[in-house]
Amino acid sequence: MTPSRTPDFELTTAELREVTRFAATAAERALPIHEADRPDDPRPREALDAAWEFANGAPRSRAQRVTGPAAHRSAKDAGSAAAAHAAMAAGDAAASAYLHPLADAAQVGHILRAPAHAICAFEQRGGTASDVGGEPVTVESVVRSATPLLVAVLRRYPRTGPESTPVARVVHQLDAALREDAEGSEHGESP
Numbered sequence: 001m002t003p004s005r006t007p008d009f010e011l012t013t014a015e016l017r018e019v020t021r022f023a024a025t026a027a028e029r030a031l032p033i034h035e036a037d038r039p040d041d042p043r044p045r046e047a048l049d050a051a052w053e054f055a056n057g058a059p060r061s062r063a064q065r066v067t068g069p070a071a072h073r074s075a076k077d078a079g080s081a082a083a084a085h086a087a088m089a090a091g092d093a094a095a096s097a098y099l100h101p102l103a104d105a106a107q108v109g110h111i112l113r114a115p116a117h118a119i120c121a122f123e124q125r126g127g128t129a130s131d132v133g134g135e136p137v138t139v140e141s142v143v144r145s146a147t148p149l150l151v152a153v154l155r156r157y158p159r160t161g162p163e164s165t166p167v168a169r170v171v172h173q174l175d176a177a178l179r180e181d182a183e184g185s186e187h188g189e190s191p
Contacts, residue, residue: 020051020093030090033085034121038079047071051064063094064098071087105158
């Protein structure tokens, strides 16, 4: 067993709930894509429900730890790439409750991977939402949904680098856009 790293900074429960709320909001918009593809597979819905339970005030629990990976396994059974991304988004929303206070760019995935998968789900469908309701999740809609508290948490972590996988590229794009938007606001620029 490897020893735990000492935290690099403090993360409050309120901050963790905000990260999970942000992730769950994006994942919830994409979940109908998975449910239309696999209506009899409850795993992503269960992960999203566990994420919302924590975001809305329940303690972190085994529910987030179990349902997140179950939703990820569900993605492997999906009938399309869009449905797989939607399931991954739900699993990542549950996992976001366990963001670690370590100054490591890999931790940014706990903040941004659920929205990145939601964006990829809609991109795989051609960006439309007509048959699943709601507007598509886009980089712009995710940036607009970020609260100052969410951005403050993100900025404690190192920036992500450009990556080669589609989801990692979107995580990097979101990371850059959220930091740029915050930096513009600090200098009195209009968003």
